[in-house]
Amino acid sequence: MKMTVTINGKPYGPLEVRDELSMNDFLREYLGLTGTKFGCGMAQCLSCAVIVDNPDGTSETSPTCIVPAKSFAGKSIRTIEGHAKDGQLSVLQKAFVEHFSFQCGYCTAGFVNEGQVLLERLAKAPVGRADLDKTIQDALDGHLCRCTGYVKYHEAMRDVIMADPKRYLS
Ligand code: FES
Numbered sequence: 347m348k349m350t351v352t353i354n355g356k357p358y359g360p361l362e363v364r365d366e367l368s369m370n371d372f373l374r375e376y377l378g379l380t381g382t383k384f385g386c387g388m389a390q391c392l393s394c395a396v397i398v399d400n401p402d403g404t405s406e407t408s409p410t411c412i413v414p415a416k417s418f419a420g421k422s423i424r425t426i427e428g429h430a431k432d433g434q435l436s437v438l439q440k441a442f443v444e445h446f447s448f449q450c451g452y453c454t455a456g457f458v459n460e461g462q463v464l465l466e467r468l469a470k471a472p473v474g475r476a477d478l479d480k481t482i483q484d485a486l487d488g489h490l491c492r493c494t495g496y497v498k499y500h501e502a503m504r505d506v507i508m509a510d511p512k513r514y515l516s
C-alpha cells in the first residue's frame with residue numbers, strides 16, 4: 347500500500363510500503379530517522395517508542411518494533427528528532443543530560459517521548475504533589491534501561507515538574 351504520515355510536523359509520502367514492514371524499519375531504513383532505536387523487538391523495552399498525536403488532542407506513545415508501518419498511515423507522530431528546536435534541547439532533554447540519566451543512551455529516545463507525553467498531560471490535568479512520584483513512576487513504567495537504572499530519569503522528571511508547579515501541579 348501507499349502511505350502518508352506526518353512526522354515532527356512534516357508530511358512524508360505517499361510511499362509504497364510492504365504490508366509486513368515494521369514502523370521501526372520504515373523510520374530508520376526508509377526515512378533515515380535513526381534516533382528511534384530497536385531493542386528487544388518484542389514490545390518489551392520501549393526503546394522504539396514514538397509519540398502518536400491523536401485527532402482529539404491527546405497523545406500517547408507507541409512501540410514501533412512490532413507495529414506495521416501501514417498502521418500509522420494518515421497519523422501524526424513525533425520522534426526524538428523533533429524535540430530540540432533551533433539547536434536547543436527541550437527542557438526535558440536538558441534535565442536528562444543534567445541528571446546523567448543515561449549512559450549508552452539506547453533507551454533515551456523512548457524516555458524522552460514518554461516523559462514529554464506526561465508533561466503535556468499534566469499541563470492539561472495537573473496532579474497533587476502527593477501523587478507526583480507515583481504518576482511519574484506509572485508513566486515511565488515499561489521503559490527498560492540497562493545502564494543507569496531508573497532513578498535519575500525519575501528525578502529529572504520530578505525536577506522539571508517541580509520547577510513549574512503552577513503548570514503541572516494542582
Ligand atoms: S524494541 Fe520495541 S519494545 Fe523493545
Ligand code: FES
Pocket residue numbers: 447448449450451452453454490491492493494
Ligand atoms: S542508558 Fe543505556 S540502556 Fe538506558
